[in-house]
Amino acid sequence: MTEYVSHSPEETMAFAARFASTLTPGTVVAFNGDLGMGKTCFVKGLAQGLGYHGTVTSPTFALMNEYIGGRLPLYHFDMYRINTWDDLDSSGYFDYVEAGGVVAVEWSEQITGALTDDTVMVSIRRKNDTTRQFIIRRKCEEAGQ
Secondary structure, eight states: OEEEEESSHHHHHHHHHHHHTTOOTTOEEEEEOOTTSSHHHHHHHHHHHTTOOSOOOOOTTTSEEEEOSSSSOEEEEEOTTOOSHHHHHHTTHHHHHHTTSEEEEETGGGGGGGOOTTOEEEEEEESSSSOEEEEEEEHHHHTTO
């Protein structure tokens, strides 16, 4: 388990960029945290750390944004509107997990049953208006396995 406290979006992005160096092909990074907690900001840092130089935005309306051109491709999902296994399957999620890039999943609580034990879970807690605590562990650690 890793814990990190960030005092600004810039610190969050810098930490996430460093964290990206630990990611390997096929890694799923699943985020838990309320609206406005810094999930997309963290993904922006992941993209930078993977070597992507373009704009990174929330996939809220697109469901998935793809960032190609870095060390590994980054597939950024927003699962807020996913309610059934059919929804998840039709999103292409399983295909992207198998594609060999990094899959970043916002609102991962919507697809808990589809996350494998080696999924990297990033839980975000608000300390105050600008400070966030990031707790990073494998899904199997969350379940106490």
